[in-house]
Amino acid sequence: MPDRVRKAVFPAAGLGTRFLPATKAQPKEMLPIVDKPIIQYGVEEALQSGIQNIIIVTGRGKSAIEDHFDVSFELENLLETRGKKDLLAIVRGISDMINVSYVRQKEALGLGHAVLRAMELVGEEPFAVVLADDLIVAETPCLRQLLDVHSVFLAPVLAVIEMPPGAISSYGAIDAEPVHHNGSPDRVYRIRDLVEKPKPSEAPSNLAIIGRYVLTPEIFDSLQTIDPGSGGELQLTDGLRLLLRTRPIYAYRFEGTRYDAGDKLGFLKATVEFALRRHDLGGPFREYLKGLKL
Secondary structure, three states: OOOOOOEEEEEOOOOOHHHOOOOOOOOHHHOEEOOEEHHHHHHHHHHHOOOOEEEEEEOOOOHHHHHHOOOOHHHHHHHHHOOOHHHHHHHHHHHHOOEEEEEEOOOOOOHHHHHHHOHHHHOOOOEEEEOOOEEEEOOOOHHHHHHHHHHHHOOOEEEEEEOOOOOHHHOEEEEEEEEEEOOEEEEEEEEEEEEEOOOHHHOOOOEEEEEEEEEOOHHHHHHHHOOOOHHHOOOHHHHHHHHOOOOOOEEEEOOOEEEEOOOHHHHHHHHHHHHHHOOOOHHHHHHHHHHOOO
């Protein structure tokens, strides 16, 4: 089994009900943060982490995602004839940068089920899972940080983040012991247990699992063994708990800022902060915000 991670799975079959009516006829993954769809930020992070093979798990009504990462002859031709070379480079860059495959998830039956749908395309090798809703700004891409930890331990690695009290109940939490790594005592953890959406009083820690994973192919056996969990969905957390019986799993408290773009308030925060970081928009937008009577 190769150690190098060459493929990243993007589950994108969810219904996006939190963003209705905007998502009635378009995938939530295509909602733009400034001028780029949410999913493209995740794909670019995978690319910057050294992964070019992208597997997108789609569902009904998600063809806009496939179109976005495909070549658009008409648009490219129009831009070329009008001499808009900078826009042409942006559009071409999207389709040139990755090798992308698609697999359908006919029903949204949970994150574990989405990952399982990618089994044939992944094969017998370690792979990454990226949830595009989690936008992460980091000096070293978050996924690259996880891959570096995976290369040392050759085991599954989950991204975790410290949550304020009360917020942990919306996430999977870890019960874990810290492991010294690269001179740091509080970045890498060996997981003892995972708890899906615990009550704040029952949470084993304030470390929540977020949407970046490096997994090994044994996860597919676990996902085929477990029963559906809450809401009749196949939970990735349950699959990881079963896998934990036979092999170590690690968590990594990554360095960077994470935005929950799957939540309206998080989406708005990301839009504002990403716009402020832009060299072409940041200055004028900052002046505009200062002028608001808040």
